[in-house]
Amino acid sequence: MKIGVVSLGCCKNLVDSERMMGLLRQSGHEIVSDVHEAEAIIVNTCGFIEPAKEEAINTILEMAEYKNENCRKLIVAGCLAQRYKADLEAEMPEVDCFLTISDYPKMGQILTRVLGEKVLDGYGKNTRLVSTKPWTAYLKIAEGCDNRCSYCAIPGIRGGYVSFPIEDLVAEAKQLASEGVKELVVIAQDTSRYGTDLYGRRRIWDLLTELNAIDGLHWIRVLYLYPDEIDDEFVTGIKDLKKVIPYFDIPVQHGSDKMLKLMNRRGSVESILRTVKLIRANYDMPVLRTTMIVGFPQETEEDFQMLINFIKEVRWDRLGAFTFSNEEDTPAYTMDGQISQEIMDERLERLMTVQNQIAQENGEALIGKTLEVLVENQDGLTGYYHGRGIHSAPDGIDGLIKFKSSHHYQPGTFAWVKVTKAKHHDLIGIDVLDAEEIAA
Incomplete structure (x- = not known):
């Protein structure tokens, strides 16, 4: 079965989503990134604060529209389901199953019943399907x-x-x-x-x-x-x-x-x-x-x-x-x-x-300092490499380091960058190898 998983909220919730996807893949199902292809969609929700709840409800309603296409089953999991299951069941009949966090130990049995296809037991014991950048x-x-x-x-x-x-x-x-x-x-x-x-x-x-x-x-x-x-x-x-x-x-x-x-x-x-x-x-x-x-x-x-x-x-x-x-x-x-x-x-x-x-x-204050950078991509228009130093977690909040280099870096490799400019939360610099060559 082709299954799409939409993960909302924090990185802790993302790990839960990756465990779900690992379990489904191990059970022989195909995880698809394009929800248009999905025969079933799982929305793993956040229910922590009001904006997160609003995002979750809007996403559920958006995913419900795909039941007019290939999607046959819509499943809502995570914090919102745990916190408001009874209310959601009454108000959202388009959802086929609300999978609470308390249900996770029985996830295989529940999904087997809802999807009509076998899902193995053992949530959390299987290899996760990592959905972040591979490094x-x-x-x-x-x-x-x-x-x-x-x-x-x-x-x-x-x-x-x-x-x-x-x-x-x-x-x-x-x-x-x-x-x-x-x-x-x-x-x-x-x-x-x-x-x-x-x-x-x-x-x-x-x-x-x-x-x-x-x-x-x-x-x-x-x-x-x-x-x-x-x-x-x-x-x-x-x-x-x-x-x-x-x-x-x-x-x-x-x-x-x-x-x-x-x-x-x-x-x-x-x-x-x-x-x-x-x-x-x-x-x-x-x-x-x-x-x-x-x-x-x-x-x-x-x-x-x-x-x-x-x-x-x-x-x-x-x-x-x-x-x-x-x-x-x-x-x-x-x-x-x-x-x-x-x-x-x-x-x-x-x-x-x-x-x-x-x-x-x-x-x-970091201008002139040399920082180690985890290279993540290269901008096709400017040629600048984009990456993160120790100052930036991968959650998209902390900013980037952008640098130019005559050397080629594959995403997921490390470079040393001399900072030349600070712009808001981002830093701009030059590859230390290039800086050394210019100085020589």
Whole structure:
């Protein structure tokens, strides 16, 4: 059977989609990228915040139109299905099956019944069908979350934190490396907590040590590190792991202690600043990335100014910010002091104006530096190669490095580039080999 899979939301959801596709391919089905050809379509949804839910609903309705062509079965999986299954079943009769996350262990049986063709059991135990660029892949090391931030619906959707065994993760990473993956991106809702449920203590450093020893991997990037779990042992320990790049993705959410407490975030602004200082004391050129929420209930102008001052003090290399999304089934949903969308949007604009200036200045500070670049493509019109340095994760948020070279680079190979210009979040440079030849 020809099956199309549409994956929405975060990279953690993408791994689930890749596991579905691997299971289907192992069962003898053909995965097609053109939904016009698909006899069945699976939409793996996000249901985290309102914009993601809207995107999911619109995508489902769009895919339902293909039932007028070749598509015979439309299946909706993922967070939206988990969170709103009963409501969706009542409102969307064009969908043949809502496959919740709780159903995943029985995915083979359910899909066999819905599709009318055999799908094997064993979801998550088969080889994934990697859908990212072939040199980069995500490694999801845990499911769920125990942090219980007051704005977040994830624990209610995905359940509590469950670490996957180290031996299974190492075997998966070795398989990915054997298929040509050079950049492994380690993910979970909270990577820094890895192992606490399974082994009784944090074992993220142990896991990274084993991943570091895998032949073929060149970069190991870790996302979603919570600040209160980053200590001296972790920061100094990974310095010895040469493949683990100093890219610290630390979602802190705010710069006011009052707001952090209302959000049920562990730690304080002072502790976050200590963590930043620790990282910068141990690395010459670390990358610090974070996310912020503006407009959380009871955020005053004074709180917002504290956030701005905090951003100016830390000078994050990468920062994403979002207006508060009021989600049912979270403690924040009924909090007093809800902020109007107009005020939230205005604060977001002010925040990003400050951050964009910081990002530009941080980029300009890299002029003259030599950076290793993972080459991903070449622009046919300008001839510039496009790639990513350690400053940029593969999620399309962090910007690119663009460079010219008289030498030929295949996508998925590495080059050394001397930075000559910074433009917003992108860097522009020249191949070091060319620079040396010009100097000679």
